[in-house]
Amino acid sequence: MNTPYETLLVEERADRIVVTLHRPEARNAINGRMISELHAVCDRLEREPKLLLLTGHGEVFAGGADIAELLERGRDEALRGINARLFERVRRLPMPTVAAVDGWALGGGAELTYACDLRIAGPDAVFGNPEPGLGILAAAGACRLLSRLVGESVAKQVLLAGRTLDAATALATGLVIDVVPASVLLEEAHRLLDRMARSSxxxxxxxxxxxxxxxxxxxxxxxxxxxxxxxxxxxxxxxxxxxxxxxx
Incomplete structure (x- = not known):
């Protein structure tokens, strides 16, 4: 892919695209630049459908949305649904999508994984939506999608009571398809994609x-x-x- 990326590492293969969130200085927090670059990836996948693997650089998937940017957003930005529009676009990509998660997937980072069709986790994966503690709500998909994924009771525990779901709980609730050692997380994610790639x-x-x-x-x-x-x-x-x- 020829588009220059500042916040993503993008690898294109014959049947899939691998995207790594890459803002190591900010725990891969999702900022406006990353949103724009992920839109560019979606544009490519809508025109030339392939499988998508999303993961995070280092020992974290994404620590959330960029709080400094959120602080400056007002009503008009909220009504634009900046993050929500992207995550819904990811959810509606034509081919299956997989999130490989180890470490924190919080706030917008968690919502990005909810937008994917499947999630596979490392042992240190933690999913959570602490937005109410910051005076906002999880408005980029969690309020709609999480109850579908884990049931209404668990979703409310996460969204209202601030509960986080560790890897074992995420597996037990069906949020992730498997929990594997961190050293083979990407290998197992590709194995999952290989299985789907053999289908029509x-x-x-x-x-x-x-x-x-x-x-x-x-x-x-x-x-x-x-x-x-x-x-x-x-x-x-x-x-x-x-x-x-x-x-x-």
Whole structure:
């Protein structure tokens, strides 16, 4: 990718893009520049769909949004939904997204992981939304998404009571798919992406579209399936399976 990045490390592979949040001087806090650069990544992935892996540099995913910038934001900036618009864009990317999290994922950092389809954690991962302690709320997705991910009771414990979810609790509540040693976190995240990459790209896109659809209707499943039933990829994969030359 040719765009110069100041707050991200971006690696492009044949079937995926790996993005590392990289503001080590600020615990990878999400500032305006990072928001802009992540929009550029989304623009690329919307035009040329690929899998996305998000992670943080060093021993933290993201310590939150940049508090110095938040302090200067007023009503007009809040109504623009600066962080929320980006995170919703990440959530609606056409191909699956994975967040690999070790260390703190707080505030906006946590909300960025909630926007991803899947999360995998290292043993020191901690998720939390301490925004009310700063006089604001978790307005970039947590109030809508967290209850879907972990249930209303746990979400309210995080959002209202300031509870943090360590790696073991995140696994128990279904927030993360697995907890693995930090030394192999990225390796296991890529293994997860490899598993998805072996599936039909179009089937993944349509499955994600149906699952994420607001007010999903059975007809959406039928329409998506109709598209896939007519595709060459389905015929080739099923023919290979029946011939004993492979498996889904």
């Amino acid at each position: 790209a179009l089937a993944l896109r349509l499955t994600k579209l149906v699952v994420d659809a607001d007010g999903a209707h059975p007809a959406a499943d039928d329409l998506a399936q109709a598209v896939l039933f007519e595709g060459a990829d389905k015929k080739e994969r099923m023919t290979r399976f029946l011939a004993g030359r492979g498996r889904p």
